[in-house]
Amino acid sequence: MKAMVLREPAPAAHRPLALADLPLPEPERGQVRLRVRACGVCHTDLHLAEGEIETPRLPVVPGHQVVGVVDALGAGVSRFQRGDRVGVPWLYWTDGTCDYCRKDQENLCPNALFTGQHVDGGFAEFMVSFADWSYPIPEGIADEQAAPLLCAGLIGYRSLRLSEIRPGECLGLYGFGASAHIAIQVARHWGCPVYVFTRSEEHRRHALELGAAWVGDARDEPPVLLDSAVTFAPAGWLVPEALRVLRPGGTLAINAITMSPIPGMPYDLLYRERTVRSVANLTRRDAEEFLPLAADIPVHTDVEVFPLEQANEVLQRLKRSEVRGAAVLKIQDQGRARG
Ligand SMILES: [Zn+2]
Numbered sequence: 001m002k003a004m005v006l007r008e009p010a011p012a013a014h015r016p017l018a019l020a021d022l023p024l025p026e027p028e029r030g031q032v033r034l035r036v037r038a039c040g041v042c043h044t045d046l047h048l049a050e051g052e053i054e055t056p057r058l059p060v061v062p063g064h065q066v067v068g069v070v071d072a073l074g075a076g077v078s079r080f081q082r083g084d085r086v087g088v089p090w091l092y093w094t095d096g097t098c099d100y101c102r103k104d105q106e107n108l109c110p111n112a113l114f115t116g117q118h119v120d121g122g123f124a125e126f127m128v129s130f131a132d133w134s135y136p137i138p139e140g141i142a143d144e145q146a147a148p149l150l151c152a153g154l155i156g157y158r159s160l161r162l163s164e165i166r167p168g169e170c171l172g173l174y175g176f177g178a179s180a181h182i183a184i185q186v187a188r189h190w191g192c193p194v195y196v197f198t199r200s201e202e203h204r205r206h207a208l209e210l211g212a213a214w215v216g217d218a219r220d221e222p223p224v225l226l227d228s229a230v231t232f233a234p235a236g237w238l239v240p241e242a243l244r245v246l247r248p249g250g251t252l253a254i255n256a257i258t259m260s261p262i263p264g265m266p267y268d269l270l271y272r273e274r275t276v277r278s279v280a281n282l283t284r285r286d287a288e289e290f291l292p293l294a295a296d297i298p299v300h301t302d303v304e305v306f307p308l309e310q311a312n313e314v315l316q317r318l319k320r321s322e323v324r325g326a327a328v329l330k331i332q333d334q335g336r337a338r339g
Pocket residue numbers: 094095096097098099100101102106109110111112
């Protein structure tokens with residue numbers, strides 16, 4: 001099968017991914033094999049390819065927003081049949097036995113495996129996944145539309161949950177890329193007025209098209225105090241700016257794997273029971289809740305579609321912020337797989 005493989009991390013400009021012909025993977029107990037139809041590309045893939053996030057496995061096939069059709073079943077799988085369309089997100093597997101897993105926090109499991117980091121992901125014609133960590137993709141969502149739901153969408157949804165936003169309350173979103181443009185649709189569905197902070201004129205237009213009540217710069221004054229806010233940009237200076245317009249008792253959720261240092265700030269910005277928390281990974285519950293909700297709303301994802309072979313170009317475009325919405329690799333059906 002064809003795959004785009006990371007052998008050695010390098011700057012995106014040096015084309016770290018190489019087209020390779022790999023053996024067809026065989027599903028083990030509890031696993032399914034998917035014929036991959038589409039796979040999203042996100043900043044985590046860029047960080048992995050450039051070595052900012054380490055992978056213990058090289059070579060590795062990146063890609064953790066995978067939409068595919070079940071093509072073979074490992075022993076003991078009853079959750080899916082051949083022909084089912086399923087999605088695989090970043091959380092590939094958890095041990096189920098550690099304190100975090102037992103406390104409903106499997107996103108923090110120290111033994112978790114992540115798709116495209118510890119195991120081969122979806123920049124390939126086929127991959128294997130664990131059935132219990134794979135999810136039915138509701139009908140009516142096209143493959144390339146579904147792919148970004150599996151990372152940008154899921155993480156955006158989890159961020160909304162952790163921001164403690166309730167129906168009808170005022171929500172602030174800082175940054176307006178792949179996650180935020182999905183999160184705003186969920187928040188609007190919940191009847192929340194959404195205030196979007198971004199410098200980009202194009203992103204402001206996009207936010208207004210999707211029903212934002214107000215758009216502005218992070219240093220601007222929105223017309224109301226926010227009940228909850230989510231930052232999607234990895235810029236530490238946003239934290240005191242967001243706290244400045246958050247009501248007492250409100251929550252700021254930080255959706256970023258890495259962030260520039262948060263500057264010193266007066267305690268008064270935090271006082272009166274404001275909460276600041278980060279968002280890490282996702283749980284199966286997030287996926288089970290979000291995918292049907294996304295189909296109900298229905299969430300529309302803005303995607304730019306590229307062929308598998310252009311994965312390096314996509315990483316370069318992501319790095320230059322030249323993708324509108326989310327980038328998706330469409331894996332062409334190559335007919336019979338080569339073994
Ligand atoms: Zn665990």
